[in-house]
Every structure is written in C-alpha cells, then in structure tokens.
Amino acid sequence: MSPELINLIIQATGESLFMVAVSASLGTLFGLPIGVFLATSRKGELFAAPAANAILGMIVNATRSTPFIILVVAIIPFTRLVAGTSIGSGAAIVPLTIASTPFIARLVEGAIREVDAGLIETASSFGATPLQVVLKVLIPEALPGLVLSLTLAVVSLLGYSAMVGAVGGGGLGDLGIRYGYQRFMPGMMLAVVVVLIVLVQTVQTAGDYLARRVNRRLRHR
Amino acid sequence: MNVHQSLAASRPPEAFPPIASDVVAEDAMVRFEAVSKTYPAYRGKPSVKALQAIDFAIPRGAITGVIGRSGAGKSSLVRLINGLEKPTTGRVIVDNSDISALSGRAVRLAQRSIGMIFQHFNLLSSRTAADNIALPLEIAGWSRAEIAARVSELLDLVDIADKRNRYPSELSGGQKQRIGIARALATRPNVLLSDEATSALDPQTTRSILDLLANINRELGVTIILITHEMSVVRQLAKEVIVLDAGHVVERGHVADIFTHPQHAITQSFLSEVLGDAVPVSLSSRLQQQPVPGGQAVIRVLVRGDGGDRLVARLSRELAIDAAMLSARIDEIGGQQVGSLTLGVPGDEAVVARVLSFLVQHRFSAERLGYVA
Numbered sequence: 001m002s003p004e005l006i007n008l009i010i011q012a013t014g015e016s017l018f019m020v021a022v023s024a025s026l027g028t029l030f031g032l033p034i035g036v037f038l039a040t041s042r043k044g045e046l047f048a049a050p051a052a053n054a055i056l057g058m059i060v061n062a063t064r065s066t067p068f069i070i071l072v073v074a075i076i077p078f079t080r081l082v083a084g085t086s087i088g089s090g091a092a093i094v095p096l097t098i099a100s101t102p103f104i105a106r107l108v109e110g111a112i113r114e115v116d117a118g119l120i121e122t123a124s125s126f127g128a129t130p131l132q133v134v135l136k137v138l139i140p141e142a143l144p145g146l147v148l149s150l151t152l153a154v155v156s157l158l159g160y161s162a163m164v165g166a167v168g169g170g171g172l173g174d175l176g177i178r179y180g181y182q183r184f185m186p187g188m189m190l191a192v193v194v195v196l197i198v199l200v201q202t203v204q205t206a207g208d209y210l211a212r213r214v215n216r217r218l219r220h221r
Numbered sequence: 222m223n224v225h226q227s228l229a230a231s232r233p234p235e236a237f238p239p240i241a242s243d244v245v246a247e248d249a250m251v252r253f254e255a256v257s258k259t260y261p262a263y264r265g266k267p268s269v270k271a272l273q274a275i276d277f278a279i280p281r282g283a284i285t286g287v288i289g290r291s292g293a294g295k296s297s298l299v300r301l302i303n304g305l306e307k308p309t310t311g312r313v314i315v316d317n318s319d320i321s322a323l324s325g326r327a328v329r330l331a332q333r334s335i336g337m338i339f340q341h342f343n344l345l346s347s348r349t350a351a352d353n354i355a356l357p358l359e360i361a362g363w364s365r366a367e368i369a370a371r372v373s374e375l376l377d378l379v380d381i382a383d384k385r386n387r388y389p390s391e392l393s394g395g396q397k398q399r400i401g402i403a404r405a406l407a408t409r410p411n412v413l414l415s416d417e418a419t420s421a422l423d424p425q426t427t428r429s430i431l432d433l434l435a436n437i438n439r440e441l442g443v444t445i446i447l448i449t450h451e452m453s454v455v456r457q458l459a460k461e462v463i464v465l466d467a468g469h470v471v472e473r474g475h476v477a478d479i480f481t482h483p484q485h486a487i488t489q490s491f492l493s494e495v496l497g498d499a500v501p502v503s504l505s506s507r508l509q510q511q512p513v514p515g516g517q518a519v520i521r522v523l524v525r526g527d528g529g530d531r532l533v534a535r536l537s538r539e540l541a542i543d544a545a546m547l548s549a550r551i552d553e554i555g556g557q558q559v560g561s562l563t564l565g566v567p568g569d570e571a572v573v574a575r576v577l578s579f580l581v582q583h584r585f586s587a588e589r590l591g592y593v594a
Contacts, residue, residue, distance in 0.1 A: 123356070125305055125335070126332060137345060216346050
C-alpha cells in the first residue's frame with residue numbers, strides 16, 4: 001500500500017476517534033443524568049415523578065427506534081443549525097450525540113437499577129438528600145456497571161461513526177465506502193475493517209479492565 | 222470512654238424542635254400515640270393495614286425488644302420511627318420531637334440523631350470499612366478532619382481498627398455488622414434501631430454482636446430498640462419487650478414477666494421456640510390414651526417462675542412418688558425459670574390425681590398427656 005493511502009487511513013482513524021470521543025463524552029454528559037432520572041423517578045422512588053418518567057421514557061424510546069442512518073438524514077437542518085454545516089466529522093458529532101444520549105441513558109438506568117434498594121433506604125435513613133444518595137451511593141455502587149455500559153456505548157459509536165461516512169461524515173466508514181467500495185480497492189476495505197476491529201478490541205479490553213478495577217464486590221473472594 | 226462525653230454535646234440543637242411538654246413523658250425516647258399505618262391499594266393489590274392502634278413508650282437509655290413474625294408490622298414500625306414514612310393516623314415522637322410532623326430538611330436533621338443497623342448490613346461495596354463509617358458524617362456535612370478523627374474513634378469502639386482499609390467483600394458477617402454499628406453511631410445518635418441485626422449471623426457471632434450492643438448501651442447510654450423475630454435475642458439483651466402480631470401490640474412489659482406469664486398465643490409460640498417444649502417424638506409416638514397396666518402416666522408441667530428444678534426431688538420426698546424425668550427444658554429469662562418438664566409417674570389413677578393436685582397447689586400448670594408402657 002502506498003504511503004498516501006496509509007496516510008489516508010491514519011487520518012480517517014483520527015477523524016473516527018475524534019467523532020467517537022466527542023460524541024461519547026457529550027452522550028455521557030446528557031445520558032448519565034437522564035439515565036439516573038429514569039432509574040429513580042417512578043412512583044415511590046427517590047425523585048418520584050411518574051409522569052415525567054413516562055414522557056422521558058417515550059422520547060428515549062422514539063429516538064432509539066429510529067434507524068441511525070435515517071436519524072442522520074432527518075436532522076440535517078438541526079445539524080446545520082448547530083454545526084453550521086452538515087458535512088464532515090464535526091457535523092457528524094451532532095447525530096452521533098443525539099443517537100448515543102438515549103442509548104447511554106438506558107444503559108445507565110439499567111446499571112443504577114442494579115444497586116440494592118436497601119442501600120438507598122440506608123442512606124435515606126441517615127438523612128441523605130436525594131442528590132446525596134445519587135452522588136454517594138448510586139453512582140459509586142453502580143460504577144462497574146456504568147463503565148461496562150460506556151464501553152458498550154463507545155463500541156456502538158464506532159459502528160455509527162462508520163455509518164456517517166455514507167453521508168459525508170468522514171472517518172473510517174467514509175474511507176471504506178469511497179476507496180474500498182466505489183473505487184473497488186479490496187485492500188483498502190480490508191485495512192479499514194482491520195483498524196475497526198483493533199479499535200473495538202482495544203476499547204472493550206480497556207473497559208473490561210477498568211470495570212474490574214473499580215469492582216470491589218467480587219474481586220477478593 | 223471518651224466517645225461518651227462528647228455524645229450529648231455535639232448534637233445540632235435544631236435537630237429536634239420541642240413539642241408540647243404535656244404530651245410526652247420525659248423518660249420516653251420513642252412514643253407511639255394512637256398510630257396506624259395503612260398502605261393504599263396499588264396496582265391491583267388491596268390496601269394493607271400494617272399497623273393499627275399502636276400506643277407505647279420506649280424508655281430512654283434502655284434496650285427494648287420489639288418481637289413479631291414476618292408481616293407483623295415490624296418494618297413499618299421501623300420506618301415510622303426513622304421518619305422514612307408517615308403514620309396514617311397518630312403521632313410518632315422520637316426524642317421529644319414529633320418526627321411524623323416533620324418534613325424535608327427537618328426530618329433529615331432528625332434522622333441524623335437516629336442510628337440504624339440492618340440484617341444485611343447494607344454497607345457500600347465501593348467503600349472501605351472506614352469510608353463506610355464516614356458516610357453519615359459526609360451526609361451531615363462534617364469536615365474532612367472531623368470525619369477522620371471520629372472514624373478512628375468508632376473503629377476502636379467496635380474493635381475493628383485493623384480492618385479500616387478493607388472492603389466489605391473482604392470481611393466476615395460479624396465484622397460487617399461491627400462496621401454497620403460504627404456507622405450507625407457515627408453522628409452520635411441518641412437512639413439505635415436494630416432491624417434484625419443478627420438474623421444473618423451464626424450463633425457465636427450473634428453473641429458477640431449482642432455483647433457489643435449491650436456495651437454500647439451501657440457505656441454510651443444510647444437507647445437501643447431491637448426489632449427481631451428471634452426470642453433468644455430479646456431474652457439476652459432486652460429489659461422490656463413489645464410483642465407485635467398482625468399490626469397490633471398484643472403484649473408488652475418486662476421481659477421476665479411477659480415470658481414467664483405469656484398471655485397471647487404468639488408470645489407462647491415465641492417462647493416454645495427457645496424452650497422447645499414440644500414432647501420428643503420418641504415419647505409422643507408411644508403415647509396411648511388409655512392407662513397401660515403396669516405403665517406410666519405422662520404429665521407435662523410448665524415451669525414459669527421457680528422450683529421446676531427441684532420438682533422431681535419434692536415429689537419423691539413429699540409424696541413418696543417416684544417420678545421419671547422423660548424430657549426437660551428449663552431456661553432462665555430475666556432471672557426466672559421458664560421451661561417445661563415431662564414426667565412419668567406410676568399409672569395408677571390415685572397417684573396421678575395426687576401428683577396433679579400437688580402441682581396445682583404449687584402453682585404449676587400441668588396436663589396429662591397420656592400413658593406409656
């Protein structure tokens with residue numbers, strides 16, 4: 001493979017990592033509080049607000065049931081509004097964030113719901129405010145699950161980021177489609193797939209390791 | 222113990238706004254006044270009357286047992302005392318403050334004066350022993366330095382200082398409960414609620430935890446409320462006991478009185494659990510309703526008070542009757558003998574009648590179970 005092509009791969013990998021890193025961070029920023037709220041706002045729970053819970057749940061479901069490629073196209077006007085353009089890696093961050101936020105929210109909800117309700121009651125009986133319960137009990141206790149959830153989200157985002165390539169988002173997916181498919185360069189296609197596999201493996205391994213590190217539950221048995 | 226002296230001093234004064242003094246006797250730490258708790262119907266489940274017409278006072282500085290089967294209303298009682306729930310009617314007064322009337326910040330402040338330990342310890346798996354103990358102090362907004370000093374003090378108090386940097390998964394049940402106790406005492410509460418705190422522990426560990434609780438009561442003067450379904454726990458520790466059944470208080474009073482003269486069926490069943498006054502199978506399988514020629518009559522004697530230990534000797538001396546001890550279980554509750562004896566006496570009607578009248582005369586309750594060969 002020529003140095004130019006290798007440069008292209010390196011550049012595309014950088015774009016993909018940039019898109020994934022920014023959208024995963026933003027998705028976590030929005031998704032974590034939404035997930036915590038979803039996990040704590042049913043009837044009788046910490047922030048009991050059943051109506052808000054139901055509405056938010058429906059919005060999350062609606063977003064998650066829209067195929068990503070359709071979401072990307074459907075929100076182009078919004079993307080233009082936010083990013084000033086609908087083309088390129090920067091613009092792709094908008095749909096990636098919008099897709100990852102409800103995904104992360106549901107994962108966070110699941111992880112938080114795993115925390116023993118007895119611990120919430122314990123902290124409450126010590127006079128903890130709901131916010132203290134979230135910060136001192138729910139999030140630290142759910143941390144191993146949260147780390148694995150975010151790992152899953154990042155892996156999914158790597159796949160999504162390849163998809164935005166189809167609509168001019170740049171990155172590895174873009175490279176694979178334009179060079180590997182349209183110019184019929186199987187070597188390039190293979191290289192893109194290999195890089196993606198390596199990235200996913202690395203992310204998953206790092207996530208598993210981190211989750212084990214923060215898990216104090218079984219480690220010492 | 223230096224923990225003791227600082228106990229009263231540092232309680233936030235606003236924690237318990239005073240209530241009308243004519244309502245609450247000064248010596249009651251917890252007082253239920255005409256309390257009922259009904260959980261409304263929810264998702265097709267009918268409404269539940271968890272507690273009804275509850276009236277009692279738990280004395281300050283003592284250890285009081287609350288005993289009941291599961292479903293008797295113990296959990297509701299706990300949640301009313303620590304302010305996690307409000308009574309449907311009536312008032313719950315804790316340390317001269319009507320906790321059932323407080324809300325928001327006021328109830329959270331009041332909760333910091335109520336320590337609580339749990340059956341399953343409820344320690345945070347993500348925190349070390351020391352950091353678990355620090356949790357209520359962080360919640361109460363103590364400074365880092367104050368927390369560090371207090372945590373060290375508490376680790377010594379529960380005798381587990383060498384485990385301070387261990388995680389709960391590295392600790393035994395007894396060690397976890399010690400951490401739980403230290404955590405409950407962290408904010409220097411006046412009352413400690415123990416919700417089945419020894420139910421998940423083996424007998425030996427239970428013993429050591431109960432000893433620790435007795436120490437804490439003695440040294441710190443903390444009022445302890447033991448919620449349990451285990452008679453043995455109440456017997457070892459409590460001065461007074463409240464017996465709960467189906468949402469009602471069915472008996473209450475001094476442990477010795479209640480358990481030497483149980484009135485309610487549920488109290489009797491708790492008692493038979495520790496005393497095991499069922500007749501052994503080897504005996505009951507041989508029992509016959511008709512006298513057996515040359516056999517023995519089987520008489521069961523309930524021992525409530527005194528003299529059970531000398532009964533066989535007295536029958537022999539005073540009535541010249543040879544009584545065989547077929548089974549016996551006598552225990553001491555609050556300094557009084559409690560238990561039952563199963564005696565075999567010669568099966569002759571006249572002898573049986575003399576024995577029974579002797580027993581009645583000496584205030585033993587006795588019944589003829591049958592005859593054996």
